[in-house]
Amino acid sequence: MTDTRGRATVERELRSLIAEAARLDQAVVAELPAGTDLFGPEIGLTSLAGVTLLGTIDKRYGVDVAALDLSLDSLQSIATLTDFVATNLPSH
Template identity: 60%
Template sequence: MSTGDAVRRLIAAAVGQDEAVVAALPEDTRLFGPEIALSSLAGARLLDAVHERFGVDVAAEDLNLDALESIASLSGFVERHQR
């Protein structure tokens, strides 16, 4: 499984959406946009899941949290920073 696919699964779990729905979204889909509607609580769950799965602490390494802009930005960030 690619990093992007794994990140999409984590996003789906964090927001309680079907994995197939998130898998079908374009890469530039905004995490806080209407399709995913990431809330602050779901965002915290997502950051925890990313840290657990990939060993990447997004909040510690991306102080502006730009990595949470879209599916592509989060996937790219994780790929660049995973152990």
């Protein structure tokens, strides 16, 4: 699912999950550049919201970000998280 269409779907869904975790308007998060920092001022994800987001990603995609990315570099931005999840999707 690392094709462009699959990645775009993952990004769209992740933006929705990020908005939910950060309690932001989904339309606002949908318009942010992919390089927007998850913990920066635009999104302002808290550590607790980050944990909630990781749990939701694990349930929805079967990707345990915390176990696979010990340094959590994938939580830098919308783009890094999208790339990480799309790359680590379990194959069916």
